Amino acid sequence: MRAKLLTAASLVLISLWLPRPARAEPPPPEPQGELDALETLLDQPVVTTASRAAEQVQTAPSAMFTITAEDIRTYGIRSIDEALDLLGVGMRVDKARDYYTGVDVGVQGLMLRDYGRHLLVLLDGHVMNSQANGEITLHEGLGVPLEAIDHIEVMLGAGSVMYGSNAMTAVVHVVTKSAQRERGAHGVAELSVAPPSAVDGYARRPDGEHGMGYQYRLGVGAAHTFSVGRLPASFSLRAEWQENLSHDYAVAKSTGEDFELRPGETSWGGVASHRMRAPSAVLGLSLGDFTLRAQGSHYSRTIPLIALFDDQSAEELRSSARFDLSHAKQLNHLLHLNSRAYGDYMHQSESSTWINPWWCLPGQIDGCAFTSRHVSRWLGLEQQLRIEPRADGSLSTTLGYDVRLRDGSGRPADYRDLVNGEYPYATHLPYYKSTSVLGSVFLQQLYRPVNWFTLNVGARLDVDSLFGTHLSPRAALVFVPHHTASIRASYAEAFRGPSAAELYATDPTYVIRPDSLGAEVVRTAELEWQQRVSFVSFSLRGYVAFYRDFIAQRSATPDETSRAFERNELASSVDPTWVVINDNIDRIRSYGGTVTLQARPVRGLSVAGSVTVSRDHSEEISDVLWPRSFGNFRLAYEFRPDGPSLSLATSFAHKRNAFNSAANTENNTVIKVRDTFDLRLTLSSPIRGVAGLRVRAGGGVRVFPDAPYLLTGGSGTGERVQYFHDVPQLYLLLGVSYDY
Amino acid sequence: MSSRAQDALVPIALQIELVGRLLWYERGLQKSADRQLRALILERPRDPASARAAAQLASQLQGATLGGRQVTLARVSYESVEQVARAAQQQRAYLAWLTPGFGELAGELGRALGTRGVLTISSHGADTARGVVLGFELESGKPRIMLNLKQARAQKLDFSAQLLRVVKVVP
Numbered sequence: 001m002r003a004k005l006l007t008a009a010s011l012v013l014i015s016l017w018l019p020r021p022a023r024a025e026p027p028p029p030e031p032q033g034e035l036d037a038l039e040t041l042l043d044q045p046v047v048t049t050a051s052r053a054a055e056q057v058q059t060a061p062s063a064m065f066t067i068t069a070e071d072i073r074t075y076g077i078r079s080i081d082e083a084l085d086l087l088g089v090g091m092r093v094d095k096a097r098d099y100y101t102g103v104d105v106g107v108q109g110l111m112l113r114d115y116g117r118h119l120l121v122l123l124d125g126h127v128m129n130s131q132a133n134g135e136i137t138l139h140e141g142l143g144v145p146l147e148a149i150d151h152i153e154v155m156l157g158a159g160s161v162m163y164g165s166n167a168m169t170a171v172v173h174v175v176t177k178s179a180q181r182e183r184g185a186h187g188v189a190e191l192s193v194a195p196p197s198a199v200d201g202y203a204r205r206p207d208g209e210h211g212m213g214y215q216y217r218l219g220v221g222a223a224h225t226f227s228v229g230r231l232p233a234s235f236s237l238r239a240e241w242q243e244n245l246s247h248d249y250a251v252a253k254s255t256g257e258d259f260e261l262r263p264g265e266t267s268w269g270g271v272a273s274h275r276m277r278a279p280s281a282v283l284g285l286s287l288g289d290f291t292l293r294a295q296g297s298h299y300s301r302t303i304p305l306i307a308l309f310d311d312q313s314a315e316e317l318r319s320s321a322r323f324d325l326s327h328a329k330q331l332n333h334l335l336h337l338n339s340r341a342y343g344d345y346m347h348q349s350e351s352s353t354w355i356n357p358w359w360c361l362p363g364q365i366d367g368c369a370f371t372s373r374h375v376s377r378w379l380g381l382e383q384q385l386r387i388e389p390r391a392d393g394s395l396s397t398t399l400g401y402d403v404r405l406r407d408g409s410g411r412p413a414d415y416r417d418l419v420n421g422e423y424p425y426a427t428h429l430p431y432y433k434s435t436s437v438l439g440s441v442f443l444q445q446l447y448r449p450v451n452w453f454t455l456n457v458g459a460r461l462d463v464d465s466l467f468g469t470h471l472s473p474r475a476a477l478v479f480v481p482h483h484t485a486s487i488r489a490s491y492a493e494a495f496r497g498p499s500a501a502e503l504y505a506t507d508p509t510y511v512i513r514p515d516s517l518g519a520e521v522v523r524t525a526e527l528e529w530q531q532r533v534s535f536v537s538f539s540l541r542g543y544v545a546f547y548r549d550f551i552a553q554r555s556a557t558p559d560e561t562s563r564a565f566e567r568n569e570l571a572s573s574v575d576p577t578w579v580v581i582n583d584n585i586d587r588i589r590s591y592g593g594t595v596t597l598q599a600r601p602v603r604g605l606s607v608a609g610s611v612t613v614s615r616d617h618s619e620e621i622s623d624v625l626w627p628r629s630f631g632n633f634r635l636a637y638e639f640r641p642d643g644p645s646l647s648l649a650t651s652f653a654h655k656r657n658a659f660n661s662a663a664n665t666e667n668n669t670v671i672k673v674r675d676t677f678d679l680r681l682t683l684s685s686p687i688r689g690v691a692g693l694r695v696r697a698g699g700g701v702r703v704f705p706d707a708p709y710l711l712t713g714g715s716g717t718g719e720r721v722q723y724f725h726d727v728p729q730l731y732l733l734l735g736v737s738y739d740y
Numbered sequence: 741m742s743s744r745a746q747d748a749l750v751p752i753a754l755q756i757e758l759v760g761r762l763l764w765y766e767r768g769l770q771k772s773a774d775r776q777l778r779a780l781i782l783e784r785p786r787d788p789a790s791a792r793a794a795a796q797l798a799s800q801l802q803g804a805t806l807g808g809r810q811v812t813l814a815r816v817s818y819e820s821v822e823q824v825a826r827a828a829q830q831q832r833a834y835l836a837w838l839t840p841g842f843g844e845l846a847g848e849l850g851r852a853l854g855t856r857g858v859l860t861i862s863s864h865g866a867d868t869a870r871g872v873v874l875g876f877e878l879e880s881g882k883p884r885i886m887l888n889l890k891q892a893r894a895q896k897l898d899f900s901a902q903l904l905r906v907v908k909v910v911p
Contacts, residue, residue: 034764039906041758045881046750054751068880151881175881180866232843330788333795388792391799393753483757603905 037483039600040532049122049153049173051444051456052162052384052398058486058530061456061476063156063541065089065596069149069177074636075649076682076698076733078192078217080174081105081138083152085632086649086680089610090156090541090594091170092630093138094653094676095727103139104625107169108157108524108545109590109616111626111656118496118520120159120167123174123282124293126324129166130346132376132408132434133501138172140278141318143297145240147188147219147737148282150177157543158494158524160472161458164402164440165497168522168547176282176293179234182223186238190217190696190735194728196248196271201705201725204250209271213247213728217735231288237281244276249725251305260307260355272310274726276301293324305709305724306352307359307370314352321345336386338400342379349373353418360415361427361508362573367418373411374501380404396446398458401439408500409433413507427571432504436465438497454478462495466503470495470519484532491526495519502551502582508571512556512564514582522547535600542593550586555579590616590626604640609633627656644685652677658708671721677703682733692739699732749840749863750876750883752796756804758876758885759835759861763807765903766859768896769834770807777809780833780858782824782849783817784841793839793863801837821845825852835859838872847871850888854895868910873897884908 050060057064067087077083081103085093092106104111105119112118116136121128123144129136136142152174159167195203196210206212223236253269261268280297299318304310326340351371354360360368384400411431416423423429444458459473476490498517506513528541556564556579564570570579592614599607611631630653638645658671682698708721750758763769769777781797784790794815804811816827816836828836836858838846847870850860854871862868865877865886873895875886885907892899899907 031764034761035902035906038758038761038903041754041761042883042885042906044883046754046878046883047881054749056751056754066881068882070880153881181879330792332788333791336792391795393751393796393800 067152118168120171130376131378131406132374134499141299143280145238148176148238158492160494161474168494179223179236185740186221188219188737192733194247194731197725199250203730210248215244217242233287236284239281242278246273274302295322317349319347338384340382346376361424368415371414378406394448398444404438412505428568430506434500439463488528539596544591547588549584553580556581588618604638607635627653629654649680674706696735705729760806765900767898780836781815787841790839790841838862
């Protein structure tokens with residue numbers, strides 16, 4: 001017994017003395033913090049617009065937000081301007097149209113009826129703004145099929161350091177889906193119906209005189225990836241047809257001989273409608289390191305209230321064709337080279353009919369047919385070299401150049417006799433043609449000495465044969481003290497060079513050309529704090545912006561007018577007091593801030609909203625269109641991943657001026673658009689049993705419809721405020737999509 | 741097949757951070773008493789994009805911790821699938837990170853390394869459909885983790901249900 005005890009004790013001692021074999025331990029409890037951090041990282045967009053290289057949004061040198069294809073589907077979005085209005089941050093987009101000007105877009109305190117000239121729009125990095133007049137629109141006329149969009153990146157504030165002219169208030173970068181993501185065939189069909197609206201803009205019951213409006217969208221797409229030899233290749237195509245046969249909208253009748261009246265008419269007003277068509281397509285082909293992209297669109301919209309009432313022959317047209325051949329190559333472990341050759345054609349025109357001779361040229365006593373046309377063509381080459389001497393990416397230098405040959409031409413004001421169609425014999429009709437060269441070099445240095453600090457400095461020098469040179473610098477400091485927080489301080493300058501149209505386009509009835517124009521300039525400073533706490537993330541951004549040398553029309557001096565008469569720019573019948581000329585006359589100061597909040601309190605539920613408050617002051621443009629405060633709020637619930645979702649999106653804006661300038665009115669009356677509140681409800685769901693089939697249904701309402709416009713009678717008399725509710729107050733939407 | 745420099749990739753630093761956090765949810769690793777994690781970086785010879793990614797991975801993984809484990813690193817220049825599999829066995833690698841440029845070979849590598857229980861990771865999400873366990877892609881500008889769950893289970897990798905909520909499982 002004793003021997004047994006000794007043996008057992010010895011065995012215990014030996015076992016204690018022997019090294020323990022590696023033994024599987026029970027797994028530690030999974031740390032919830034890591035999962036939260038993972039979700040945070042997966043929710044942070046990776047953006048490419050601000051630095052022309054992929055980076056997490058929290059380390060970007062500018063304020064950015066993105067809108068995804070899923071957002072577009074979930075919230076019942078029908079066009080890019082709607083997406084920016086309902087889902088954007090710090091950006092106000094309003095469809096309070098006056099005749100044909102599209103949408104008003106405001107960013108960083110600047111909202112002018114400027115046809116998009118202070119905003120740069122890119123399609124997969126390709127500049128879309130017209131090089132003849134700088135214009136771009138964000139509604140259906142942009143010409144990008146909605147279903148082709150992978151996501152939209154928006155960089156707020158000055159962006160000329162990377163992109164040059166026009167990037168004064170924002171860069172809107174539309175990124176299309178890759179063929180890899182799009183593989184297969186796709187189709188979409190969507191219909192919106194809208195009831196007619198009464199004089200006050202509110203929806204009314206349809207009857208024999210007031211008809212419903214219909215807007216439909218039909219789209220097809222296909223994408224395929226394959227190999228050619230050992231090279232990867234892909235093909236993708238998206239084509240879409242949109243058409244709107246608008247609701248009938250009632251317009252209060254105005255009486256008086258000064259209004260544009262057809263023979264026999266005694267008043268201007270009644271029931272009007274318009275038609276819009278917007279076919280568009282994008283094509284992508286890739287082979288190895290080469291990618292060819294092409295885009296084409298033709299947008300037409302009747303503008304039935306511009307002169308004669310409900311004139312269905314008055315029309316706005318926008319056509320474009322673009323190609324872009326790009327090549328990207330990692331040359332070695334240090335150098336990455338991007339090259340891009342591009343070419344664009346854009347045509348814009350507007351036509352209308354005028355009865356009152358006051359609006360026409362001498363001799364056109366029966367009235368005139370007015371047409372304005374602008375054609376822009378440009379070819380360019382851009383190369384960008386990125387040097388990363390350190391493998392950890394802590395040091396990165398980007399340098400590049402862009403050379404662009406531009407041709408802008410136009411017949412900005414053609415007046416033909418309404419009866420015989422002849423051109424005037426006594427007045428010279430304007431025509432301009434401008435061939436110009438733009439060259440630029442840019443340099444950006446990124447330095448990240450430690451994980452929590454990034455310095456990004458850069459500058460771009462633009463040399464433009466139209467106006468001279470301009471240097472656009474930017475400096476940004478980004479601190480990331482924790483993966484849940486970042487603080488950014490930045491300073492940037494941006495500019496917009498005068499366009500050929502602003503320099504050379506004239507109208508013999510009231511516009512003369514300037515001797516020269518300089519660039520508009522903005523200087524901005526920003527401070528932004530982004531923070532995530534549990535399932536809530538928020539950001540707080542403040543900015544101050546100084547805009548100077550704004551190009552605006554002012555009354556021409558007697559000397560300028562007399563010289564214009566000598567140059568035969570003005571018709572003999574023109575009243576010299578009505579003659580205007582473009583000039584760099586204005587300064588605007590703006591300061592404000594945006595608060596953004598996003599939360600995912602429970603699985604499947606997302607809530608987000610933003611509010612922007614700002615003040616601005618201009619010296620010459622007596623009132624800009626910028627509302628003092630605006631914002632949006634949305635929530636969506638996804639019942640299961642990739643399953644049905646129900647969403648509510650709203651946007652609101654404080655009352656704002658309807659027009660840039662109170663000088664538009666004889667008695668300096670400031671016309672306001674009252675507070676707006678738009679609301680949209682959407683249900684999106686896959687159809688059980690048919691893989692790839694989805695349905696989207698919903699509706700939208702503008703709670704306080706208000707769209708004032710100043711109606712001016714011939715000879716400048718008879719001014720009164722009119723209300724054109726060509727955007728319906730209500731609509732219902734039903735659509736299906738199929739991915740094979 | 742060479743890699744395409746135009747393909748949008750999730751930045752390498754972000755890929756590493758995502759892997760570092762998701763490995764807390766691989767129960768096999770967390771049960772292991774080994775405090776070190778042996779990783780291979782697979783590089784395609786004469787492919788600058790692969791060389792660049794390999795250099796970035798090597799620089800940023802060296803001394804890093806993934807899933808609470810200290811990383812020890814080896815770079816392998818690809819010659820053949822068998823050579824890579826041998827290297828993984830010799831190094832007792834837990835994971836192998838495929839740099840861009842392997843194309844169709846990614847599937848062969850995924851399967852060959854899978855039989856030795858090595859967790860394969862690729863910078864291209866599409867490689868997960870070929871047999872790589874984990875991959876990354878940008879979807880609407882946001883990073884996505886792709887997981888080939890069937891391959892992971894075949895390799896006895898035990899990812900927790902919590903993790904499966906945030907990754908995209910490849911059919």
